Amino acid sequence: MASDLHETIFMAKQERHKNLFLNYRNLNNFPVELLKDEGLQFLERLYMKRNSLTMLPENLAQKLPNLIELYLHSNNIAMIPQAIGSLVKLQSLDMSDNALQIICPEIGQLRCLRHLRLANNQLQFLPRELGDLRELETLDVSMNLLRTLPEDLHQCVSLQCLTADRNLLYCLPRQLCSLPDLNELSMAANCLTSLPLDLGRSMELQFVFVDNNALLKGLPSYLYNKVIGCSGCGLAAQLSDVNHLSLGLGAMTIPLPSEVKAIGLETDRVLPLEELACRVLHADADQSGRGDVNFLLPKSLLDVLRWPLGHCHRCSQPMFTIVYPKLFPLRETPLAGVHKRHNIPSGRPTESLLPPLHLLTRHF
Template sequence: MNDNCCCHPSWLRAVTENGIVLLNYGNLENLPTNRLCSKHRLLAKMFYVKRNRIKELPVDISLQYPEITEIYLTSNQLCSLPQSIGDLINLRNLDVCDNELEYLPDSITTLENLKQLRVRHNILKSLPYNIGNASSLEVLDASHNELRSVPCSIGNCKDIYQLLLSNNRLYSLPRQVCFLTHLEQLSITSNCISNLPMDLGKHSTLSIIEMGNNPLLHFCPSYFLSKYCHFDGCAQVEIGREHDFHDVTLAQITSRDSYTISLPSHVKSYASIKIVPSLMEITSRIVNFFSERQHLLISENDLSGDIFDRLESPLGHCYYCSKPIFWSCYAVVNKASPCKLRHSMSIKNFYFLSYFCSPECLLLHLFLQIDE
């Protein structure tokens, strides 16, 4: 060993062989910073510091260990993470499950190489609003927290394939979740969710949806008919007869025995088969049509914020023709037969909503159902 090297022998051996710093079950209260010399700290890539008593990380962690790629801090007593964690530009995996974190620093969203963020079993009330800046995220596990909402920017994390949000206090999901084209597994079990975005499940990659124990949730998008879903604990509609589709309205889809269906709150206006779409809907469709045909680049300065946002992120797409829907739409409630469902238990009275851009698409869909 070099005379100028002050490294702890066991640390030096582990770091030089595989870049690992192994500190699990050490009853540590602080992350040691004096076990390696400045030269050998550059070799430290992976930190395993599970089941200790660490309450905070060094403020200058990015200077002490600038080459870290993975940190596992499960089951400690962390109350916060330093802003400097955003300076760990090579960080790929961050696991801080089973701690006492109340918030995540905004700097965490600057980690362009972050692939997995696991914050399960903390007391987080929110995620950073610009979480979408961490665009390389593939796994986000924020289960067992106190989250009340999910940032809309989540839609920018195009590579996410696993999104775990169970056991929180969520009332809804942002429609931007539907833009996660690589999403394979979604878990929203044990929340307060009463409705789901129109396009959720549209992409074939999403094959597993866990949404049990949401007692306010009566209906799901019709795309769920082809998914493996866990409905256990969701509310079931107790109606004795089929729905009357002669005058279907989204504001109040009513069965013959006058059961009114709860629908997504972010849909601003609803259309009836006897009423044309709203002016906002027609305007948005015209602007969208010409911008696509003429390849026009529309900026936020050209339109009001709400309209620009809807053009960028439509409420959903027509279940029949796949045209975008921006403000108002038509809907049909379908009661699926048990033989068509792929779920974890027998659901007798669970219903599925199909959204349409026009009365014509809605009626064509109904005619196809009759033919089947």
């Protein structure tokens, strides 16, 4: 594994690669090969998802000065170093599913940043310096411990999608209603008691998700001509019912997800059976400790099971046959075109999973 990693980085240096994929490498430390000598001056995109990193090097910007995309989803990073502010060309930063407790103010120096993902961490507050990110288009801070959002976010004049599901938010700063380009606002599963009366007054805001806020009693009148209600990746909640359908594979019996039994209702948002089966088989392989899938399945399906296309940023479930390029459209990454065979539109891929408008407003 170490020799393979060394060879991968060596080739990237020699051939001046712009993209480097180091996902699923069981890395505990940032590879020293990336930081030796002059570093990788030509590297633009670094993928290090699903490792065990605990920190970032202070000289990251010095050795990788031309980074425009940095993906660190699913590691154990507890803090972002102040040096992050020196990555002046950075446009996309994904640090979802880590152990972050504090975001340093220097993040406000990333003036080119367009996409920021901080979901599934331990953040209790966000720095007001986020308001300095005038180019920021998407921000995902779902599944944290936030009680409020900084008022300075209203200075992010390019913000189009703000996701803050599953926090402890009790209010939405009224200043955010003035964001000129905000198209989607998702604050599901919080502690909201009310919403600003002028929320939705902007013609740009079309999608507002505030379901699962038990104390929220009503909606501003401007929202009644918007798409409101449900959000999520399409997975149903975990059920205690043990009478699931099952799939027999030789001597092994694998329970199928409960969604399989729900097909046929107008309100169901059922994922493709191929996708559900892949998730169950992959989860069984992980739980059994084999680390691989050795079922008697076609090679093409085995290849899919070994390498998920991505992970849901709401529930961290692996995705195999479908992906949700909600915050980072695939057309902007090296994975462009992967989704075409599944006929998923690049603009808003989750729309096809949503029930009709009259059902979306059923909670209100």
